[in-house]
Amino acid sequence: MDDTSESWHGDACSDDARKSSSWVAVQYRGGIVGEAFRVVHFAVPVAGAYRTLCGLEVSFHHVGHTKNGMPCMQCMLRGLLVEQEDE
Numbered sequence: 001m002d003d004t005s006e007s008w009h010g011d012a013c014s015d016d017a018r019k020s021s022s023w024v025a026v027q028y029r030g031g032i033v034g035e036a037f038r039v040v041h042f043a044v045p046v047a048g049a050y051r052t053l054c055g056l057e058v059s060f061h062h063v064g065h066t067k068n069g070m071p072c073m074q075c076m077l078r079g080l081l082v083e084q085e086d087e
Contacts, residue, residue, distance in 0.1 A: 026050050026063040040069040042079055053078040 027040050041058075043050035049057045054074035 024050070025066055026052075026058070027066045027069055028058070028062060029064045032062050038069070039072040040066055040075075041072045042075045 025040050026043050028038050041052040043052040049059050051057050
């Protein structure tokens with residue numbers, strides 16, 4: 001990761017954020033990171049950035065919205081866990 005204001009929060013995605021209804025699919029814009037890291041994350045907007053289920057916090061101007069692409073496996077798995085907790 002470079003110094004472009006992204007940070008890693010590990011499991012810091014709060015329970016409120018996990019249960020939010022404002023989830024969006026986001027992906028780093030081309031040229032910000034290498035193609036291998038341009039997976040699609042599931043995220044909620046928080047104070048000038050997106051917080052992903054996998055724990056990344058990415059500045060609004062470094063991502064684009066998408067409906068296509070390889071999903072982030074950690075976001076997918078954590079999303080499934082949240083659904084199971086709700087049942």
